[in-house]
Amino acid sequence: MDEISILHCNRGSLGAPAGCGKTHLIATSLLAYGSAKPVLILTHTNAGVAALRSRLDAAGVPRARYRITTIDGWALRLVGTFPERSGQDPQILSLKFPANDYPAVRQGTLNILEGGHLRDVMHATYSRVIVDEYQDCITQQHQMVCRLADILPTCVLGDDMQAIFGWGTNVLVRWAEVESAFPPLPPMSTPWRWNNVGCSAFGQWLLWVRVALTRGEPVDLRLAPSEVSWVPITGPDDVQALTRAAYTSSPVNGGGALIVCDSRVPRRHRDIASRVRGAVVVENADLSDFIRFAEHFDFAAPGAADALIDFAGETLTGVGPAQLKQRLTTLLAGRSQKAPTDAEMAAVSFSNNPNPKSAADFLVEINRQAGVSQLRPAILRACIQALNASRSAAEFHDMAVRAREQSRVLGRSVPNRAVGSTLLLKGLEADVSIVIDTDALDARNLYVAMTRGSRRLVICSTNPILTRFM
CATH class of the missing domain: 3.40.50.300 (P-loop containing nucleotide triphosphate hydrolases)
Known part of the structure; x- marks a missing residue:
């Protein structure tokens, strides 16, 4: 098929098996595209954002030609920008209760789109929309994209055989419904x-x-x-x-x-x-384990140092949490017969003065220790970022949520x-x-x-x- 047709159709869908060139098609289409405004590209996971951005970089696509994020990440920013027009409680943006908050964010996005409040802004910002991995859209997300398609030319790409995001109340849109809303383009079947x-x-x-x-x-x-x-x-x-x-x-x-x-x-x-x-x-896009840790971590609690060591043990290999806790007890009691390591000194500093900076210093130092390697780098990175951004212990959870949202936007290399x-x-x-x-x-x-x-x-x-x- 014509490799630039996905950016020439007003409204369309492209179905193709895995590995048959959908991502390559996005890249070549963007390379050939000459609009002054970027294309908005939506997909489903942070890892997917990072992978697609990496492929576009490898193909030589200038980043000025597109903006890429997850569908839910885009919806969160939209509701955060227009909270009153969304008709939703701003508290949903914390995603403290994901099962309830995500549907509310999506409904808020629909309210904004259906109210016609975004038409001029979207026209001024983007030239068109591409949605990748469309088979994983649930019905609410499909409704959101349909409303977007009423504003900007939109092409969606996917593979019905890869529709795996449906569980619980998440009802995936049927591909027949997709093709009804977005007329099918000629299929691709070369591996x-x-x-x-x-x-x-x-x-x-x-x-x-x-x-x-x-x-x-x-x-x-x-x-x-x-x-x-x-x-x-x-x-x-x-x-x-x-x-x-x-x-x-x-x-x-x-x-x-x-x-x-x-x-x-x-x-x-x-x-x-x-x-x-x-x-x-x-990690999942919610960084849910990290957000849960940030929500419950109490800098002033007697066991704060142990909790921080346990967190390090969850995100790094080679930490030896039990031994480190024992060493910390010995050092604090003044009974140590050998000099402490830099990580042990950082643990002592946190114990004596528990605050976001001393917590970040501890995580940085233990990450530098010989024999230690990162097991969950996305969570460790977000935690250090949030701690460094916190002016006080009370700000840690809010900074954790902010770090998560920045992770959604930036994505990370695989x-x-x-x-x-x-x-x-x-x-x-x-x-x-x-x-x-x-x-x-x-x-x-x-x-x-x-x-x-x-x-x-x-x-x-x-x-x-x-x-x-x-």
Whole structure:
């Protein structure tokens, strides 16, 4: 199809399987686009924002040609800018109760858009809208984009087989509804992700897998191309086999890997990452564990130092929280027979004068210690940023929320060996995809996991024959 048609259509949708060129199409379209105003690009996760921005940078797309953020991140800023017109309580912006606050933010966005308050502002700011990973839009988000499309030319891109964000009250929009609101453009079906690295047979096999999964037909991993490896495991607790699999290297120097775990067990992501040198955890956009810590952390509490050490132990490997707490007790009592390390001195300083600056100093120092590495860098970075921005202990939670929102806007580069769920890794790609919790994944999540790697796929499962029913 014409590579600039997504920026020439007034209202349209493009459906294509994973790896068939949707992201490349966005990049080439932006390169060929000559508008003086940027294109607003919306997607679903912070990791997706970072990955897409990285791809656009690699393609040489000037950043002045686009603005990119998550759909919910854009909605939060909109409601924060026009709180009265949203008709919502501004307290929802704290996302203290996500199950209630996110729907309220989306409704507030709809109120602003439907009230016609944004038409002139949008026309003055953006030339058009692109929404990526559209299959993951829930009905409220779809309504928001439809209202946006009444204001600016809009094209949405997605793959129905990758629709995995629907759970609980999150009802995903059906692709038939999408095509009713956004007329379909000619489809794309060439597996460019694999063709471009000389793995065309692998790419064609994954297209076949997509069809097999939709039909409930078995996929025998023993008959797969050479790029696919099956790792037999006895179950989810087969730590030795799973850890070996997670260490699978890329066939090219400097190549990356995505390690896919069950989205329902976040602690498993951290456990797997802690066993694999250099692996880090990909966080959700809410940075919910960090916000929860900031909400409950009491600088004045007797156990504040222990709580801060525990936080360090959650975000870094090699900390040894129990030993560090014992050393701190010894140092504070004046019983130490050996000189304290810089990190131990920082812990003493915090204990004697607990405030945001001394807390930040402690986290910085312990991160510098030999043998310590970052396990959850997004949370550690946000915490240090919030502490440095806090003029008093009372400001810490507010600064934590601000750091989270800045993280939404900026996104972060994807680490070389990233651990997460399909919900967090979808939209990303690497040389290798390592599927740890294969047996826990349904058809759509399995398809997403299997298509993340361009050169190699490692599947850990109790059975080499995978059968799923839609």
